[in-house]
Amino acid sequence: MEPRVLTSKKPLTLKGFFLQWEWMLVLLFIAVIVMNVNLSDYFWDYNNLRDATMSFLDKAFIVLPMVFIIILADIDISVGSIVALSSVIMADLYAHGVPMELALIVCLAVGTLCGYINGLLIVKFKELSSVIVTLSTMIIYRGIAYILLKDQSVGKFPKWFNYLGWGYVGSIPFILIAFAVFAVLFGILLHKTTFGRKVYAIGSNPTASRYSGVQVDRIKIIVFTLAGLMSAVTALFLTSRMGSTRPNIATGYELDVIAMVVLGGISTAGGKGRMIGAILAVFLIGYLRYGLGLINISAQTLLIVIGLLLIFAVSVPKLKWKGTGAKGKAV
């Protein structure tokens, strides 16, 4: 065999660096900020920006594990229901005299359990696909929340609990700090660990991953469990922000979250995308909504804008690819 020498230095081409999806998001983000500053005098104000961040960050916690799920080429539409169920159980326990600290832990445990059940069902019944499994658990989890709380809303939590959603550390919102911590953790998990590498492998080619000794089922279960856990974290912040809870909270969160992840450049076909993209998308959509809210634009216009933005964002790379990609018909 003739010896060959391969480089092991990462080639750093400027073109490759700037051709990343995230730059497009950055541009969009800047565009949104510039637009907002022009539209409203109230936008460019530290306190306002800070408090706006607090009001859209609650669901962002679910975005983090959803990135993993979508990279796995799966989907979880039960997250909104998990938020409701874990929040309702926490509030109900507290209303029945359980100390808030304990109720809080139970909340996290319930979310985790729900996620675990999703993962287990998806792994055990591969025929079903995650859409169907989480579609039914979505109905079931919220159903349980209704059974538990019926028509009541439960609230009157201790004062310190309010701090989660409304408090500041110095002048930085607590929720932002919490999100930053989780985002960094999930970012590291996805990009710097063997676990993250395996998630990408499964999303790109589950068969080859299995043949390479990746425990596909286990990783899937862990990821879905994480989604459950983070839904419970969202439940904590959301409940704190609302000061009370009822079975219909967080309705429709799943679609918001999925839209953010997809906008962040994570392909639902699996195996592609980065955490930073999704995080950018969270802030992009958040500030877009906020800015348009500041000029009191109608809800329907906002719907159309966000829908078109989503379609636009996913079509652009497709069109580009068509122009430059190989011509041959793939069969």
Added chain:
Amino acid sequence: GGNNKEAGASGGGSPSASAGQPSDAGGKKRLAIIFKNTGNPYGEKQMEGFKKAVEENGDEAILKAPDQPTAEAQIQMIEELISQKVDAIAIAANDPDALQPALQKAMNAGIKVISLDSAVNAQSRITHVNQADPERIGRTLIQGVSEMIGGEGEIAILSATSQATNQNTWIEWMKKELEDPKYANIKLVKVAYGDDLRDKSVSETEALLKSYPNLKAIIAPTTVGIAAAGKVLTDKGLKDKVKLTGLGLPSEMAEYIESGVCPWMYLWNPIDVGYLAGYTAEALVKGEITGAVGEKFTAGTLGEKEIVADGDGTQVMLGDPFKFDSGNIAEWKEVY
């Protein structure tokens, strides 16, 4: 840090609190209303009334409504309004308690917060504009139904969602009224929930009719429910057998009132509800009132209104519910 701390926890509406904020736009105040959700004509009318009142005062009205009727979306809108440093927020709440932290933040920032139509709890507002006394609504509905069926027979209630607070209060009052011995022969057989969805309300109505063949009347204290029930009764030709009443939009119910399926029904004028809310907010912003019991102010064409007690909070009452029947429906159906 931020403005919420400076304003202090008491914030509850002392006139001096508003001195702290910049009064831009050339002294023109901005007053906002948030309705439950967009695309609801009832809400559009309320916002219209609010706007009318505010503009009569020479101020600017901001109208907002989320696309889904959720408290989460309303919280975001409240944040947006706090950022815009509006002078007052009037809100028709999707949840009585869940807006508390957000509304308290608004009040701490010196914004006058009132609720209208669907109340928030007493801690989250300065005062509430009540379209009608829940007790009066509940009792009137029972009295009306009793009259329709001659004081005898089975009746059922078709409500909105099982967790709608105002509906539930009305139903409580209906039950109280029924305790009166003069209704001994009237039996409330079921409270069904149509979730304010057309299809669900229809199947619930059908289920009522089948499960209780002797049913004499349906009370639907919800605009979606009463219209759906009216449709079912019309389609099944049960006009003379089962009577319908409740709270409905004249435009939606005109058809059924004219045909006699629903001899009469009640509602307040949503324009007036919004209008009164507009004037209440103006009075608060101008410092004419502070929201305490016994204070009086003039609400434009509605005349003088007084703030009365409501549990541990206060409210302004619009008046008795208005009765719509075949005599007046023709003129009202064009209005809202």
Added chain:
Amino acid sequence: MKQKMFADAALAVGTGQGAATKTTISAKFAKFRELGLLAVIVLICIGVQIRNPSFLTWENINDIAANTAILSILSVGMMLVIITRGIDLSIGATLALSGMIAALTVKAHPGLHPLAALLLGFAVGLACGIVIGFLVAKVGILPIIATLGMMNVFRGLTYEASGGKWVSAHQMPDSFKQIATGSLLGINNLIVIAVVIYAVAYYFVSHTRTGRQVYAVGSNPESAEISGIKTKRILWLVYTIMGGLTGLAGVLWVSKFASAQGDTASGYELSVIAACVLGGVSIAGGSGKISGIILGAVLLGILNNALPMINVSPFWQNWIQGMIILAAVVFNALVKRGIDRNNLMRRKI
């Protein structure tokens, strides 16, 4: 020499017969699935009937059928979409948009023939479907994302079109309302329309080439391409059909409830998907039967009708429906495993 071969052929026939009998077993399994669904329906009916004797009356059955009609019309389109491995989340919004536009039109022109209104709604839905089909088939956006985005757009357009108002009963001419309340030979129009659509759909999926190609595309997209099926065109067609049916359903919905609102049928797509899944349409594509989705839609319709009738607390209804869907799909998966196992057992080694 030839004789020798015939002898061998005879031997082969021996094994082949084994194959044939086993195949019928697996065929039975497949039928059993639908029978199972039917059995569940019958059991529920009996149970409800015992609790509430007015359940199985002609009138109530007619009601169930009429209430299920719209759901089942939509299920036909959704079945086609799912067979091609897709999904359509936008149908609630499409339904609202087409219903609203039809209602606004009849409000403005009360003299309009109801058929024209139906056609108009159909056309609006068709247009929505064409857009989605384009995004999925030509641009190559995954169905779930394309329909999620367009769902927002269509819903926004509905509000935009109505200007926040509703179109209510008195603004609609009677002729329009009679689309849904009228009857043909004593059978409600909705049921008639649904039955006609079912008949056409049945003919389409099992007796036309295009119909079979829909299955081919879902069953194996690569071979479909190789055998000359225009996959993209089929995908486009499928979403267009879905849109058209949704548009039609939108008019029926508005006519039935005599009210067009901005938030009409919000979230209804989930019920439709559930009906398909219950009816045995596989999310993995390639399989699904008209008879199955009829049963699936009817099961959902019966649950909606029966749960209130036997006084099941409204708080339990969600949970019960979710559990039934989950149980049905799990059962489906297990039966399929049984069939596969059976196929393996018959191989001779």
Added chain:
Amino acid sequence: MAEYVLELKGITKTFPGVKALDNVYFKLRPGEIHALMGENGAGKSTFIKVITGVHAPDEGEIYLNGEKVEFKSPNDAKKAGIAAIYQHVTCYPDLSVTENIFMGHEKVSKLTKRILWNDMHAEAERLLRELGATFSPKTQMGALSVAEQQIVEIAKALSMDAKIIIMDEPTAALSRNESEELYRIAERLRDRGASIIFISHRFEDMYRLASMVTVFRDSKYIGTWRVDEISNPDLIVAMVGREITQLFPKKEAKIGEELLRVEGLGRTGYFADVSFSLRRGEILGLTGLVGAGRTEVCQALFGVTGYDKGKIYFKGREWKVKSPLEAMKRGIGYLPEDRQKQGLVLQWSIGRNITLPSLEKYARRGLLRTASEAQTAKHLAEKVSVKAGSIFDLVSSLSGGNQQKVVFAKLLTADLDVLILDEPTKGVDVGAKSAIYEIISELACSGYGIIMVSSEMPEIIGMCDRVAVMREGRITAMLDRKDITQEAILQASMAGEPAPAEIR
């Protein structure tokens, strides 16, 4: 009428990273059976797909009956009377056999365009009987075995009543009887005036049927001969390009202790009663017809699929394999048959692919250390001499042989004792092939026990110390090095049926 029904000139077709066809020529006369031969990956299947309009050629011209044509889609070719049986069964598992046969050219009534199911079922039944198949045309396709599916594919081509029929390795999965049936049909079609292009790796097929043979090698056109004018050795030289003996650099390895012993292994529906043993330094061949169950046995050993009967002893201790991870931890590695689907993450770079099975080695508490990862990847990629610029090149840009080397490199990251190589040279060009043989040989010398699955006779004969022959899920012969001959292997893979001589 033109002299040639079909003529292709200067066809070139490039896939990302692979030149599958390079300036290729082909001529087909009316009423002739023309064999197309060449090693794996020579470009035969790609060529067929160019003819049938699946792939558009980058360059070159196609003439049909002397007229230049351009097939934009498979439909155009179909309309022009070309039918093909593709190598990899392209069926619709959810649909019935009848539909699979008639998909795309259903019988429809003239007036209503309604599908005539009864006619189609009857016709399908007739075709299947003609092919000697006994299953009902209403059976669901997914329920059939691979051989049965192949018969359906043939029936499909017959049903089209085509002027030109192309068969890409139709006999690969067929038993001798079924093959005979196929020969008969092919001859009848020829007598009716159809032309047939026949691809097969079996010389027997060619001699039995074809009058002309065209050979491709390394994507290039080598030549066309009359079958009765070219000798077998010449043909082999044309196909392989050099003496076969050169190709197998087998070194004698020291045979050591027993590593693996399998006793009576079985899995319902796939294989039964499989027993063999493997020793250190030994290369055990596993051969048989396509679909004989070799892959399934390997996958059971590697824990991908289960087994329900029998025992596996690893280094003398009984052990139940449950997952690939576990198998790798114990020391068994598997080089899968389909490198693109099972072996590689195509969107990934070379380096990432290589380190995937052993990520934990380059990580501290789960955190990856990219420097050490890159070092290992570089080292291994160089060891198997992957032709590429850097370890950050995407594997999808590599040629088949180099992709296969990357899969080999993956195996070398783990500490293994037993390597199971499933068709290690499938679709690999000749140059890369000998490099791969060299790797295998060296691995054996360095003490691995190797199981090599292969359908290629020369490879088995040239490389293996012992050979197990499988037929229909069972091991029918275990041959020692001295007994390994082409005849013996053929005999065993087709045993139980009349030997070829008897038929003639």
